[in-house]
Amino acid sequence: ITKTVFGVEAEPRESRSMTFEGFLRYMESKNCCIFNQAHTSVYQDMDQPLTNYFISSSHNTYLTGDQLVGKSHLDAYVCALRKGCRCLEIDCWDGPDMEPVVYHGYTLTTKILFKDVINTVEQHAFEVSAYPVILSLENHCSQEQQEVMAQNLISILGDKLLRAPLIHPTTGNLPSPNDLMYKVLIKNKKLKPQIQTEETAGTEAEESVDEGEDDEEEDDEDEDHLTKAKFWSPRKTEPKKKKVVVARALSDLVIYTGSVKFISFSHANDNQNYYENTSMAEKKARRLAKVSGADFVQHNQKFLSRIYPAGSRTSSSNYNPQEFWNVGSQLVALNFQSLGLPMDLNDGRFQDNGGCGYVLKPAVLISSQRSFDPSCRQHRQKPTHLLLKVISGSNLPVPRSGKPLDPFVRVEIHGIAADSRRKNTHTVRNNSLSPHWEADMNFSISVPELCLIRFCVRDQTGLLSSEFVGQYTLPFNSVRKGYRWVPLLSRDGCSLDPASLFVFVWYS
Incomplete structure (x- = not known):
């Protein structure tokens, strides 16, 4: 008996009818799925600046469990990349034998080698998406081990590592996802341009890797590490917060994603360069979204911003990402290992546009012609x-x-x-x-x-x-x-x- 894909037998087909079984199969096929099947492939304009996209982002990517005694594992990076994640976090610390390690500092989480993480990224970065991967480095390493990190990035990633600005980006300032296809970008503190002298030559420069927010809020990731240090360390051996001096070799690998401290929207507008971005914890970002929503939207039209979970979320729980997508934040980072509503929303958001990890922001968040405040109850x-x-x-x-x-x-x-x-x-x-x-x-x-x-x-x-x-x-x-x-x-x-x-x- 001849059948179609929906199980319609020859006799009903000749009479232009369908059996009940065939109708049922049709109704449960992709042809009738609520999700528009045209959106299972990349269909959006991918020639706009990176600032115009939501970018699937992970926090503490290396962890498979909580932030105190959980395991760090390379498989966590593989899983995130296979889910379309395009911004991975790597917490870097000095390790033995001049080998930088990745783990959640001042805790009992297990350690993995930085070079093994980069090898994993090199192997899996573009399995499900051709669009750029951003490696967000939370850098606590000495200059010497930062040099090792730079060498690892160059030798392992090879041509995939973006090492110089593009000559002719299609967008003017920040390039587009299409410009950066199959490229890996390094997000880290970047040294300010300066004339080389004997004192600043080589790797040394008086610049801090610290991207800290206000101390009173304990709002940045370094402060979060100090909070955990107070819990795990005896009081007399409690580590003091110290500035880490960035190595020039690592700084030179930061092209379009240089990390700077957020002070205010007006300060960023007057002083921040197009290739610089800020990170802030959910508490500060939530307050700014409530009291300065329109300013936050305008800020994200010009610059990349990354939001990450509060350090108090030691169980690796997540916030609701929607509140930060509402103000146009591109890198809304979640703990991918934690299941529940926030990750359901993230998966739903990024199944769009072929699951490539980049979704074009709506016009209300891109257009500078009119002000948009998501906290306003009345819209035009x-x-x-x-x-x-x-x-x-x-x-x-x-x-x-x-x-x-x-x-x-x-x-x-x-x-x-x-x-x-x-x-x-x-x-x-x-x-x-x-x-x-x-x-x-x-x-x-x-x-x-x-x-x-x-x-x-x-x-x-x-x-x-x-x-x-x-x-x-x-x-x-x-x-x-x-x-x-x-x-x-x-x-x-x-x-x-x-x-x-x-x-x-x-x-x-």
Whole structure:
């Protein structure tokens, strides 16, 4: 019997009809997936400056667990790169036998060799994406071991390492992802240009690697290390915060991603160079986003900014990245080893544009012609009205106990504060195979191009308690209208096929 890909037998095909089984296969195929299949390939303009993109970024990339006694492992870099991560963090410390090591300083986390990390990056950097990888160095090494780091970077990465500015970048100042395809960039403190003298010749220069924020906030990564040092070290041996002098050989490898201290938006506007970027902890970034949202957006139109989790997150938990995407921060770094909502949002954001790790920011965050403040509740554009009808589920995973689920669906809108909402269906009792909800949900969204939609199936375990079953997150701009199939993913992002939802979507 001749069949099509959807199992339509010859007789129904001749009569231009479809069997029920064929229709079911069609409805559960990629042809009917809620995610726009055109967005599974790179489709966005990749010739704009790096500042115009959200860039998938990892924090403490080397860790597979918590920040106090967790293991450092090369596989963590491989996993991050295979998930499309384009900005990796490497915490560098002096090691024995003049071999720099990577670990979370002043803790009991295990150590790996810097050169092994670079070898891993060289092997896997461009497996899933051709676009540039940024190595964010948190550098605590002596000048001598920084020299070793520079030698490792040059000898191992070879032509993949960007060692000089591009002659003709397509964008003027900062180059574009297309300009930097198959290149690795080093993000680190860069020495200021100066005339060589006997005192500054060679590797030595009175520049600190420290990118510290205000001491009273303990807001930078070096301060976070000191906080942990106070916990782990006896008081009399407590290490003092010291400035690390950057080696010229390492400084010379920093081309478009030179790290500088953030003081204020006005100071950055007057003093920061286009090739310089800042890093700040979530607490400071959150405060700035609330009180100076429009200024933050304008800052990120000119410069790269990196946000990282607070040092107090010793369990390697994550913040919600959406609040920093809302102000246009490009490098919103998360602990990739930690599962949950923040990583679901990150995976949803970066499955767009072919999963290449670079997603073009919406026009409201790029255009300098008008001011955009994400904390403002009123925006000029007409709101988009979204109708979501959660119709049914299929083949939901049964817990190990074998007890049928009492499932409900939570639909979440993640965007600017005024747009962020969540609504639940009612609970269906004792039905994991084919629960029906037929639940209508309406949302008004003022800035849809910034929004993510998350479908989360939960099992009602008590009057006020429920447990995670599966979820799927995607950008609003990748949502297709009509009757659609929503594939469900596990907590660690793996497919739960054939578990799925059936929904109807319309927006105008």
